[in-house]
Amino acid sequence: MTTPKLGLLIRAQVIALSATLGLWGVQTMAADGLTTIQSSFDPQETMHRLEAAAKAKGLTVFARIDHAAGAAEVGLGLRPTELLIFGNARGGTPLMQSNQTMGIDLPLKALVWQDAAGKTWLSYNDPRWLAQRHGLGAEAGATVSALAAALNALAKAATTPP
Numbered sequence: 780m781t782t783p784k785l786g787l788l789i790r791a792q793v794i795a796l797s798a799t800l801g802l803w804g805v806q807t808m809a810a811d812g813l814t815t816i817q818s819s820f821d822p823q824e825t826m827h828r829l830e831a832a833a834k835a836k837g838l839t840v841f842a843r844i845d846h847a848a849g850a851a852e853v854g855l856g857l858r859p860t861e862l863l864i865f866g867n868a869r870g871g872t873p874l875m876q877s878n879q880t881m882g883i884d885l886p887l888k889a890l891v892w893q894d895a896a897g898k899t900w901l902s903y904n905d906p907r908w909l910a911q912r913h914g915l916g917a918e919a920g921a922t923v924s925a926l927a928a929a930l931n932a933l934a935k936a937a938t939t940p941p
Contacts, residue, residue, distance in 0.1 A: 812908025814930075818891070818899040818938035822859035825899050826891045829937035833865045836929065840865045841886055859893040870929075873922045878913045887930065891937075901938050903930055 818825040826843070833840055842864040850857035866886030874881040889903040906926040910919055 812905050812912065813902055814905050814934070815900050815902040816934050816938050818901055819940055820899060820938065822861065822891050822893045822899045825901060825937050826861050826863065829863055829889055829891065829901065829933060830865075832933045832936035833863065836933070838865045838867050839886075858895070859891070859899075861891050863889050863891070865889075870922065870926055874910070874913075874915060874919055874926075877915045877919045881909065881913050881915070884909045884912070887926070889930075889934070889937075899938075901934050903934065906930065 820828065830840055830843065840863065842862075844862040844864070846860040846862065847857040864886050865888075871881070871885040871887075875885065884904060887903065887906075889901060891899065891901050893899050906923045910923045915923065
């Protein structure tokens with residue numbers, strides 16, 4: 780016999796699985812709250828496009844970290860791997876007001892990286908996953924949805940031709 784809670788959990792898992800399978804069709808993959816999208820551009824162009832899109836939306840770019848350059852400084856090799864840290868206090872503060880531990884995951888971050896086959900990818904934490912991780916309630920739903928939509932738009936702008 781299925782309890783209402785178990786039935787809801789099963790439906791949620793089926794929906795999540797269906798969404799994941801659907802996303803694979805557009806060369807997107809997700810694991811543990813990480814959204815990864817293949818880029819039509821090389822790593823440097825993808826990162827430049829991402830940074831420009833973030834700035835165009837009025838977001839503050841706090842840092843651009845070149846992990847491959849850091850690896851090279853200590854004599855290690857690493858395919859192109861660059862992190863952009865960006866955000867806006869108007870979007871992040873309400874989430875931290877709900878639970879200050881959100882501050883460990885804010886500001887937002889996006890990673891542009893190249894795999895062994897030479898393909899370029901853009902990865903970021905899904906704000907819905909972050910909200911779940913930090914136990915944010917329904918009151919944060921609108922902000923979380925807005926952040927998710929904004930990240931999706933930035934990722935699209937960075938990875939697909941106009």
